[in-house]
Amino acid sequence: MEPILDVKNLTMKFGGLKALDDVSIAIEKGQIAALIGPNGAGKTTFFNCITGIYDPTIGNVEITPPGKNTQSLRGLKPNYVTERGIARTFQNIRLFHGMTVLENVLIGRHCRLSSGIIKAMLKPPSQKEEEKQAVYDSYKILEKIGLAKYVNEMAVNLPYGAQRRLEIARAMATDPFLLLLDEPAAGMNPQETKELDDLILWLRDNENLTILLIEHDMKLVMSLSDWIHVVDYGKKIAEGTPAEIKANPDVIKAYLGEESDDA
Amino acid sequence: MPIKQQLKQSLIIAFWFMILTFPIMVIKVNTIQNIIVFRWFNLLWVGILTFVASLVWNYFLRRTEDGKKKDFEDDTPLIHRLLQNDRFRRPFLGLLAAFFIAYPFIFPMYHTSIMISALVYVMLGLGLNIVVGLAGLLDLGYVAFYAVGAYAYALLNLHFGLSFWMVLPLSALLGTLFGVLLGYPVLRLRGDYLAIVTLGFGEIIRIVLENWDEFSNGPRGIADIPAPTFFGHQFNQDNTMIYIYFIVIALVLMTIFFVNRLENSKIGRAWIALRDDEIACQAMGIDKFKTKLTAFALGATWAAMGGVIFAAKTSYINPMSFTIWESITILCVVVIGGMGSAIGVIAGALVLILLPEYLRAVAEYRMLVFGALQVIVMVFKPDGLIKSVRKVYTFKTSQEPQQEKIAHGTHT
Numbered sequence: 001m002e003p004i005l006d007v008k009n010l011t012m013k014f015g016g017l018k019a020l021d022d023v024s025i026a027i028e029k030g031q032i033a034a035l036i037g038p039n040g041a042g043k044t045t046f047f048n049c050i051t052g053i054y055d056p057t058i059g060n061v062e063i064t065p066p067g068k069n070t071q072s073l074r075g076l077k078p079n080y081v082t083e084r085g086i087a088r089t090f091q092n093i094r095l096f097h098g099m100t101v102l103e104n105v106l107i108g109r110h111c112r113l114s115s116g117i118i119k120a121m122l123k124p125p126s127q128k129e130e131e132k133q134a135v136y137d138s139y140k141i142l143e144k145i146g147l148a149k150y151v152n153e154m155a156v157n158l159p160y161g162a163q164r165r166l167e168i169a170r171a172m173a174t175d176p177f178l179l180l181l182d183e184p185a186a187g188m189n190p191q192e193t194k195e196l197d198d199l200i201l202w203l204r205d206n207e208n209l210t211i212l213l214i215e216h217d218m219k220l221v222m223s224l225s226d227w228i229h230v231v232d233y234g235k236k237i238a239e240g241t242p243a244e245i246k247a248n249p250d251v252i253k254a255y256l257g258e259e260s261d262d263a
Numbered sequence: 264m265p266i267k268q269q270l271k272q273s274l275i276i277a278f279w280f281m282i283l284t285f286p287i288m289v290i291k292v293n294t295i296q297n298i299i300v301f302r303w304f305n306l307l308w309v310g311i312l313t314f315v316a317s318l319v320w321n322y323f324l325r326r327t328e329d330g331k332k333k334d335f336e337d338d339t340p341l342i343h344r345l346l347q348n349d350r351f352r353r354p355f356l357g358l359l360a361a362f363f364i365a366y367p368f369i370f371p372m373y374h375t376s377i378m379i380s381a382l383v384y385v386m387l388g389l390g391l392n393i394v395v396g397l398a399g400l401l402d403l404g405y406v407a408f409y410a411v412g413a414y415a416y417a418l419l420n421l422h423f424g425l426s427f428w429m430v431l432p433l434s435a436l437l438g439t440l441f442g443v444l445l446g447y448p449v450l451r452l453r454g455d456y457l458a459i460v461t462l463g464f465g466e467i468i469r470i471v472l473e474n475w476d477e478f479s480n481g482p483r484g485i486a487d488i489p490a491p492t493f494f495g496h497q498f499n500q501d502n503t504m505i506y507i508y509f510i511v512i513a514l515v516l517m518t519i520f521f522v523n524r525l526e527n528s529k530i531g532r533a534w535i536a537l538r539d540d541e542i543a544c545q546a547m548g549i550d551k552f553k554t555k556l557t558a559f560a561l562g563a564t565w566a567a568m569g570g571v572i573f574a575a576k577t578s579y580i581n582p583m584s585f586t587i588w589e590s591i592t593i594l595c596v597v598v599i600g601g602m603g604s605a606i607g608v609i610a611g612a613l614v615l616i617l618l619p620e621y622l623r624a625v626a627e628y629r630m631l632v633f634g635a636l637q638v639i640v641m642v643f644k645p646d647g648l649i650k651s652v653r654k655v656y657t658f659k660t661s662q663e664p665q666q667e668k669i670a671h672g673t674h675t
Contacts (some may be wrong), residue, residue, distance in 0.1 A: 051546060082548035094543035098603070100653045106529075107536045111531050111548030117557055120528035121521045131528070139658055152655045176547050210602045 002064040004029045004210050005050070005086075005178055010059035012042075012049055014235075018044040019232040021055070026173060027178070027227075029066065032204055036218075036245075038254060043214045043235040044091055047180050051088050052078040065177050066208075070195040076134060083111045087176035090185045091214070101147060104155050105138035108173025138173055145169040145199065163194035165199070167209045168223035172207070179203065179214040185220050195222055206235040222246070230254065269321060275316035320589035322453050327643050342606055363512060367505040375504050379576055381616040382511040383569045388596040388608040389518050390565030395594065397531060397652070398558035399538025400450070401458040403590050406463025408563040410472060410585035411441050412570020417485040417580055418478075427491035431571050438567025442560035450555045455543070456464045465590055473582040484581025507576050514572065518565055522605055527562070527654050534558050535603070592616075601641050601647025602664050608647050 003026035005033055012020040020042045027033045035043050049056045052073065061073040065085050087108075096104050112136055119127040142148045145165050150158055155166060163182055171179055181200070185193045197220055203209050215221045222242040223230065229239040230245060232254040238245060245251055288305040292298075345351050367375040387409060389390040394402045412434045415536045418423040419433070440625065449460045472479045479485070491510060498506050533554045536544040545551050574580050592615065600611020618636070622629045 051311035053542065078542075078545035079548045079550050082546060088546055089544060090546075094540045096534050096543065097652075098651075099532070100655075102656055103532055103653060107532055107544070107547050107549070110529060110533055110536075115529055117525070117530055117561070120525050120530050122504075123524060125529075134529075135656055139311050139656075148658075151658065154653070160537070170547065203350075220565075 002070055003027055004064055004066070004211070006062040006064070007050065008060045008062070010046070010061070011057050012045055013057045014052060018234050020049065022068045022239060023231060023234070023236045025229050025236070025239075027210060027212055029210055030040045030204065030208070031226045032200065032213070032224055034221045035212060035214050035226045035231065036216075036221055036228060037231040041231045044182060046231070047088060047182055047214065048204055050081070050220065051086060051180065052076050052081040063178070066081075079111065082174050085177040086176065086180065087171035088180035089164075089171050089182055089184060091186065093163050093167060095155040095163055095166060097154070099155060100143065100152050101155050101158065102138055103136070104166060104170050105141055105173045106134055108170040109134045109138055112175055126215055141169050141172050145172070161195075164188065164196070168199070172203075176209065178210045178212065181215075183212065183214050183216060185215060185217045190257075193217060196220070197224055198207075206226070264304050265378045269318065273317040273321070276317045277310045280313040281306055281310045294525075304673070316571055323643055326624070333356050342649055343652045367508045372504050375508050376576075377617060377620045379504070379508050379511050379572070382508075382515050383572050383576075384513050384593065384596055384612040384616045385465045385567050385609050386511075386518050386569040386572075388600065388612045389605060390562045390569070391593050392597050392603065392605065392608045393522065393525070393534070394558050394562035395597050396608070397538065398534040398555060399528065400555060400558060401454065401592070402458055402559070402562070403587070404445075404461035404463070404468075405562070405566060405593055406585045406587070406589040407465045407468040408438050408441055408566035408584075409570040409573070409589065410468055411438055412567030413574040413580050413584070414472065414479060414485075414570075415567065416571040416574045417488050420488060421485060421634065427489070427571070427575055431568060434567040434571045435564050438563040438565075439535055439560045441567070443556060444555050446559035450552060450559060462590075465587060469582050469585050472585070479582070482581060484579060486579045488578045488580065490578065490628070491575055494520050507572065509520030511572055514568060519605060519609075526605070530557060592647050595637065596628060599637060599647055601650045604651035607647045607649035607651065614648070
């Protein structure tokens with residue numbers, strides 16, 4: 001079977017700096033895959049290249065949505081990538097702070113709604129129906145993620161852990177088949193991390209999602225992931241199951257550094 | 264801050280002001296007799312007034328800051344809470360309607376005339392609110408679209424004899440068209456850069472109108488623009504003013520109606536999302552460019568219609584009515600009224616346009632008082648007079664068993 005996401009020879013240059021150097025990563029359907037690496041290794045750049053925020057210098061990104069043909073994402077704008085079924089969250093929380101929790105999720109529904117300006121002004125029954133459905137769907141998502149009690153709060157007033165979950169809820173609203181999570185556990189306490197762990201597993205099992213996450217919390221990564229990819233200085237240095245990665249000398253070297261001979 | 268320290272601070276401020284105003288307030292040169300008069304009493308007054316003003320200022324500033332620390336939930340503006348109250352809403356709106364219907368019959372024509380100006384600014388403000396308040400695009404050339412509307416009526420009437428009622432919808436289309444034309448090349452920019460380029464566009468339109476004599480009659484402007492007719496009937500001057508007043512009222516109501524609908528629709532939410540975070544907005548599947556363009560074009564639509572009313576009311580237009588100051592005033596209406604808040608913008612327009620008119624009593628200090636008021640509003644109400652409130656959705660708690668309880672039971 002085709003991998004659901006197939007990234008081939010991705011290279012991203014910023015001037016003279018190679019943020020990503022010939023990285024190839026394939027993700028199978030139903031996997032929880034993790035992308036790890038030291039700070040500045042190029043993990044977020046990798047996400048930005050897939051989601052169209054950056055246009056990679058070399059390389060190709062191909063997706064095979066369930067039940068559909070393989071297609072390339074190269075050169076597509078971020079909104080079209082989202083329409084094709086890839087949703088993401090951000091490392092530094094990027095919620096819409098001028099809106100309520102529900103409206104944040106409604107924004108996620110945006111690309112699945114059809115009403116235009118004229119319909120918005122005249123409000124024919126079809127538009128009313130669609131709007132009602134969108135509000136209902138969004139509320140359902142909030143219920144699933146466990147944020148229903150905050151529904152009319154301003155997003156910015158939420159506790160930190162809830163804001164992170166809201167980012168996931170918003171991404172879910174775009175009906176993705178692949179979810180990219182950029183450090184979802186950053187800044188969370190152990191209890192919140194535990195809940196996040198449960199949520200990610202639940203998303204995979206009940207929502208038929210494939211998940212790729214960037215994470216620094218090794219305990220979370222090791223317990224959650226089926227497959228781990230390791231990058232360092234923009235190069236992929238290893239991939240494998242959590243057990244294999246733990247034992248990989250290259251990975252240990254990247255994280256802990258190498259003993260210097262001339263010291 | 265302890266009271267002693269406060270008094271000390273106010274004293275320092277008073278002293279500083281006394282030095283600062285010394286050359287203007289105290290020294291007076293009498294050039295005829297070649298003597299210098301020192302008006303020491305003025306100095307005393309400046310000192311006392313600044314001292315008291317500084318104390319009052321500090322008191323209110325502290326109160327605003329204390330207010331911010333309180334719970335987030337209770338900062339819904341009073342007017343919104345009243346409007347949500349069913350028992351209050353109807354009588355309130357009824358009274359408001361009665362007041363605005365009776366207005367031109369109670370007050371002399373002069374008052375009706377300035378109320379029309381204020382209401383045109385309500386339209387302009389609500390239009391610019393889409394661009395600046397909702398979509399967060401700082402547009403300093405908004406007056407260009409106002410000019411497009413006004414000149415559309417004047418010229419179409421002059422050359423083709425089109426009537427007010429024909430031009431009004433046409434101008435709306437023309438405004439949208441110009442919005443798209445001007446928006447298309449500049450919307451790739453953001454923030455300060457966009458502001459500067461739109462500023463340029465606003466000036467371009469004005470300068471073209473001023474210099475292209477054959478087209479727009481240049482700085483001489485266009486005179487004898489006919490007032491709107493009522494099914495072919497032409498009113499006398501006073502009644503025309505009342506007639507235009509009611510046309511503006513109808514248009515303002517229409518604007519409020521449509522803008523409110525847009526704000527709470529898919530497209531309105533996309534505007535706000537774009538304002539809050541462009542990257543996240545795109546990552547959620549929103550076409551950034553298209554969304555910006557619709558905001559720009561729709562904003563222009565209301566401005567053009569406002570322009571037609573303006574031309575019909577004054578019956579004479581020239582490029583001097585469409586300077587950068589006009590753009591700034593409209594921007595002030597939006598910012599002081601409350602960005603993104605329709606009720607705020609309406610209040611802002613009424614205050615900002617009517618106040619200078621009624622301040623004519625203190626003619627010399629009119630602009631000083633006006634400026635001071637703007638500063639005061641911005642210091643004590645940084646969100647504007649009436650800040651925006653998002654729509655509240657209600658839900659019945661769902662009956663079916665909630666799956667998340669099974670999946671991760673620690674939170675519900």
